[in-house]
Every structure is written in C-alpha cells, then in structure tokens.
Amino acid sequence: xxxxxxxxVLELQGVHKLFGDNHVLKGVDLEIASHEVVVVIGxxxxxxxxxxxxxxxxxxxDDGRILLSGDDITDPAVDVDKVRARIxxxxxxxxxxxxxxxxxxxxxxxxxxxxxxxxxxRDRAIGLLEKFGLGEKVDDYPDRLxxxxxxxxxxxxxxxxxxxxxxxxxxxxALDPMLVGEVLDLVRDLKAQGxxxxxxTHEMSFARSVADRIVFMHSGxxxxxxxxxxIFGDPQQPETREFLARVTHR
Amino acid sequence: xxxxxxxxxxxxRRLQRRRASRRSVLVALVSTVAFAAVAAWxxxxxxxxxxxxxxxxxxxxxxxxxxxxxxxxxxNIRVLFFATIVVAVVAxxxxxxxxxxxxxxxxxxxxxxxxxxxxxxxxxxxxxYLVGFGIPxxxxxxxxxVAVLGTIAISLCYSxxxxxVLRAGMxxxxxxxxxxARSLGLSHAQTLRMxxxxxxxxxxxxxxxxxxxxxxxxxxLISVLGAVDAVRAAQIVQQQTYNFTPYVVAGLLFVAMSFxxxxxxxxxxxxxxxxEQQGGTV
Numbered sequence: 001x002x003x004x005x006x007x008x009v010l011e012l013q014g015v016h017k018l019f020g021d022n023h024v025l026k027g028v029d030l031e032i033a034s035h036e037v038v039v040v041i042g043x044x045x046x047x048x049x050x051x052x053x054x055x056x057x058x059x060x061x062d063d064g065r066i067l068l069s070g071d072d073i074t075d076p077a078v079d080v081d082k083v084r085a086r087i088x089x090x091x092x093x094x095x096x097x098x099x100x101x102x103x104x105x106x107x108x109x110x111x112x113x114x115x116x117x118x119x120x121x122r123d124r125a126i127g128l129l130e131k132f133g134l135g136e137k138v139d140d141y142p143d144r145l146x147x148x149x150x151x152x153x154x155x156x157x158x159x160x161x162x163x164x165x166x167x168x169x170x171x172x173x174a175l176d177p178m179l180v181g182e183v184l185d186l187v188r189d190l191k192a193q194g195x196x197x198x199x200x201t202h203e204m205s206f207a208r209s210v211a212d213r214i215v216f217m218h219s220g221x222x223x224x225x226x227x228x229x230x231i232f233g234d235p236q237q238p239e240t241r242e243f244l245a246r247v248t249h250r
Numbered sequence: 251x252x253x254x255x256x257x258x259x260x261x262x263r264r265l266q267r268r269r270a271s272r273r274s275v276l277v278a279l280v281s282t283v284a285f286a287a288v289a290a291w292x293x294x295x296x297x298x299x300x301x302x303x304x305x306x307x308x309x310x311x312x313x314x315x316x317x318x319x320x321x322x323x324x325x326n327i328r329v330l331f332f333a334t335i336v337v338a339v340v341a342x343x344x345x346x347x348x349x350x351x352x353x354x355x356x357x358x359x360x361x362x363x364x365x366x367x368x369x370x371x372x373x374x375x376x377x378x379y380l381v382g383f384g385i386p387x388x389x390x391x392x393x394x395x396v397a398v399l400g401t402i403a404i405s406l407c408y409s410x411x412x413x414x415v416l417r418a419g420m421x422x423x424x425x426x427x428x429x430x431a432r433s434l435g436l437s438h439a440q441t442l443r444m445x446x447x448x449x450x451x452x453x454x455x456x457x458x459x460x461x462x463x464x465x466x467x468x469x470x471l472i473s474v475l476g477a478v479d480a481v482r483a484a485q486i487v488q489q490q491t492y493n494f495t496p497y498v499v500a501g502l503l504f505v506a507m508s509f510x511x512x513x514x515x516x517x518x519x520x521x522x523x524x525x526e527q528q529g530g531t532v
Contacts, residue, residue, distance in 0.1 A: 056433055085435025095430035099448050109434035112444065157434070 006033040007069070009165050009196045010055065014064035017050055024050045026220035027064065032165070035194040039207040041231075042217030043243060048200040051217070052169045055198070056089055069164055085113050088158030092170040094150045096142040096157070102129065103138045106157045114161050121160075128156045132186055148179030152186055159190065166190065168199040184210075204247055208232050216240045308495040315487040315496040322483030323503050326469045329401045329479070333465065336405040337412050344413035346442060349420050362413070369410035374471055378403045382475035397479075400472030408465050415457045419450030456522065459515040466508045470500075480504065 010032040017025035024047050032038050040048045053059040055066060057073065057080045066074045073083045096105050103125055110121035129135055132152050142150055151171055158166060168187065172180040184206050190197065191210055201207055207214060207228065214231040216224040216239075224231060224240045235241045256264075293299060347355075347362035369377070381403040386394060423446050431441040451458075473482035480503055484496035 058429055058433070081432075081435050081437050084433055087433070089430075089433040091426065091430065093426060095426045097427065097430070097445055097449075099452065108444065109436065112440055113435040 006035065008032070008067075009034050009036075009069055010198065011067040012055075012064065013067070015051075015054060015061050015066060016063035017047075017054055017059060018062050024220055025054065025061075028220075028222055030215065030222060030225075032196060032198060034196055036212045037191050037195075037197045037199065037210055038213050038215060039211035040198065040200045040215045040217055041202075041204070041207055041243070041247075046217040047220045048217050049169055052089075052167045052198070052200060055165075056087055056167060057083055081113070085109065085161070086164050088161075088163035088166045090151070090154050090158045090166070090168045090171045092173050094142075094147070094154045094174075096150055096154055098142050101139050101141055102134070102145070102153050105142065105153060106160055109157070110161050116161075125156070125160060128160065129153070132156060132189070133182075146179060147175045148182045151175060151179075151183045155183070155186055155190075159195065164196065166195050166197040166199075168197060168201070170200050170202065172201065172203055202247065204232070204244070216243065218243070304493070306494050306498055308493055311487070311491055311493050311495040312499050315484065315499055318483045318487060319480050319496060319500050319503060322478055322480035322500070323507070325397060325477060325479045326472075326504075327507070329397055329404065329469045329472060329477075330466060333401050333404045333408065333469065334462065336401070337408045337465070340405065340409035341412035341416055342447070344409060345416035345420060348413070348417050349442070366410040366413055369407050370414065372407070374404070374407050374468055375474065377407050378471055378474055381406065396475040396477040397472065400469075400475050400477050404465065404469055404472070408461065408468075412458065412461055415454050415461060416447075416450060418457075419454035420446055422453050423449045456515055456519040459511060459518065463508050463511050463515065466511065467504050470504060 008031055010030070012028050012030040015025055015028040016023070028047075028051060030038070040051065042048055050059060054061050061074050064074070065072055068083060068086060071083075072078070096102075097108070100108065103122060106125040106129065107118070107121040110116040110124070111118055116124075126135070126138060129138055132155075134149060134152055134156070137145055137149060137153070142153070145153065155168075155171070171187075172183050175183065180203065184203065187197070187199070187206075188210060199207075199211075209228075211228050214226060214228050215222045216231060216235075216237070218224075218237075218239045224235065224237045231240065232244065235244060296302075344362045344365060347358045348366070350359055378400065382396060382399045385399060385402075420442075427445055427449065428441055431445040432438075436444065470479060470481045473479050473485065476482070478486075480500045481497075484500040487496040488494055
C-alpha cells in the first residue's frame, strides 16, 4: 500500500501530555493517511489510551499540535464539539447509553448533532445494524445484549455519521474470548470499506493481519513504527523485541 | 427428550418451605392481633378514656366538620400541585448549576451551594413566617393571597432538598457516559439533558418519591399563615366546639392522601432492588 500520495487525515506534531508530574506523552509525532489502518501496541501505561484521548480532545495536550484533515484541532478557538463530531470513538467498556434502545443509541448523534432527519437516520441505522447481524436487536435495551453485541452496536454508533477517523481503544479487552472474534470481524469489514482507523489493541495476531502500519509505544513515545512484517518479523529496538516476546509467549 | 419434572427431593423441599412460611405468617398475625388488643385495652381501660374519646373521637363532630376539612384539603392539593412544578424546575436548575465545572462558573456554583445550604438548614416554619409575613410587608398596597405565599415558602425549602437528591443522582452516573456522549459531539447541555439527567432520575426515583410524600404533609403547615386549608379548617371547628376531633379527621385525610404514593414508592423501590439483586436469596 502506498500511503504517501493519499490525503493526510491525522497528523500529530510533538504532542506532550502530563498528569501532574507524570509525563505520559513525550513528544508524539504520527501521521495517518486516508484509508490507512494504524495499530498502536505497547505495554499498559505506555500512553496508548492517553494518545487516543488527546486526539478526541477529551484530554488537552500540554504541547504540540494535532491536525485533523489539515485543521489544527488543538487551537483554543476551535469548537471542540464540532471536532468530536468528525471523529468516531469506540471504548473498551462500550459505554452505550443504558436508558436508550439500540436504535436510539445509534441515531442520537445523527439526530442531535448532525441534524439528520429522524426517519432518515433510523433507516440508515437499521441498514447498518442488519448488515452487522444486529437486525433483531434494534428495539432492545443494551443490557439485553451480550458483550460482543454491545460492542458491535457501539461500533455502529461510532460509524453512523461517517467520521473522518475512527479511534478504537482496546475494544476487545473487556470481552469474553469467545466474543472477541465477532467484533474483530466487524473491524475487518470496516477496513475493507476503507475506513481510516487508529486502534490500540492487545490482540497481536489481529494487529498483524489488519494493520497497514504498527506503532510501538514505549514510555510515552512511538519507539518503533513500521509495517506488521517488519515490526513482528524483524523488530529493530530491544524494547520492541522484549515486549513482543512477552505478549506472544505461550 | 422428556420435559423436566421436579424430583421427589425438590417437591419435598417446596412442601417444607410452604409449611415454614405458613407458620411464620400465622405467628406474625397472632402477635400483631395480640399486641393491638393489649394496646387498645390499655387505652380503653384507662380511667378517663370516656372524656378522651369525646374530645378526640366524637363521631358527630367528625361528620359535621368533614365537608369543611375536605374543602380545606382541596387547597392543600392545589398548593401541592403548584409547589411540585416549581420544585421540579428550580431543583433541576440548582443541581445543574452545582454540577458545572470550571472557574468561569464559580459564582453560579457558589450561589447554588449557598442556597441549598441555607434552605436545608432553615426550619420550614421559619421560612413560612419570613415569606408569609415578610414579603407582604415590602409593599402593603398589593395583596398576595396567603396560599401563594405558602406555596413559595414550601417550594423554597423543598427545592433545596430535591436539588441535593438530583445532584447525588447526577454524580452517580459514571463519567464514561459523559465521555461517550461528548465524543459523539454532543454539547455539555445536550449531554446533561439526554444522557446524564435521564439516568440520574432513574437512580433517585425512590428518594424523590419520598420527598414528595414528605411535601404532601408539609403543605399542611401553610395554615400558620391563615390560609384556610385542611388544618386551619379543623382549627376553626375546634375553636367553635372545644373538641379536637377535627384534627384527627384532618390527620386521617392527610394519611389517606399520601397512602397511594407511599405504596407506590415501596413498589418502585422493591422493583429496583429486585433488578439489582438479580433474584438472590439474601
């Protein structure tokens, strides 16, 4: 894949983030091209989740810039709600709204943020839910669904308004091993459709098969970046080798 | 495959449980009746029971005063109706103000905190006097009906209580819900309205209903301002007859009025507890 001649969707320039004395992100540079799938790996505490949260403006960066399709979203004058509406996020713990039916969870942003007519939003939502095998759950409340089904609904909620970028933050970490597959299959479908994704995961074999590029985060920095073949087959940094040996050890 | 039938073992256990529960119902029934009988006998056999019965449980006076007290109760119900609306609006505003973050909102937050601190501490009776006699004193040309002043005073007090209940509910909604909503692009206000408050309300329904029951009887306090409600109507009859039966009648009417709500509160709480415990035996 040649990412160079595609438009850049996301660009991080020297992003820092501190929580008190805890320097979590120490100058992160990263570019994601349109239709590219970038997978972030690394130990717990390496800054993966914080990275996701700064991009979504849940955390404010302490230095550097983040550009979304060329717009500086770290500019204080920027309307954060408008930026967030352009990015789809899927969380580790699904975070569906328990008081809303599946259909209302999925169409909420379309109706209330993007001003799409309710019946149009409903038709589109039902189409997506049926496509991903959730057609019978449309009118159920989230607590009637299995974890895998809830996470698939959460993904549909995130892609409902065609975001420019999808952030997937360890979306299978809270799932029963039996249910991981159905969620990852959905992500594969999204990749096939050309979604641009940044994904943090502990599923190494999945990372290897779905990623265009792998970013290995180590103590707040992307220590090594490369194709899956290169990172998994011929890691250059000793920290990368050590991490991979630990996570792939049976 | 054959349909499952309970085994002898299970049938025997069910029989034992049924016997045990029948026995405890019987014990409870007998002890309640016995206690009530003893209590009644103690009261009735006291030397001056006759005069107490005449003063507090006089059927003739009860019958005579009933229509007037009922008419008074209608005023209580109207006050309760309007106070409930005012409390709902003001309490939601206060709870929202207290939940605002950031230094910009400090004045609003401080105002809401001060309000709830003040009105939760003040006795309702004192607020009634201050509002009921203080506000009309500001301008003696305009006459505000005392029932309206009473409604204002009750609303002031209960808004503070209900605001705290709502705030507790809003804080009980997990922050990840707020993050999920904001990540979809919803504004702070939209997140509160569509995600936080609906979930907060579900969590505090029993507490809110309890406050409502409490307010149902506290509307009887407006009688101190001279509004002719159920309590005041009873007092008028009492002053004419020197008999306290009208108070008992008014009291029973208040109990009757709150009864459906009390039972409903119990039912709602039980249902929520059942859902959370998922049918365990403990």
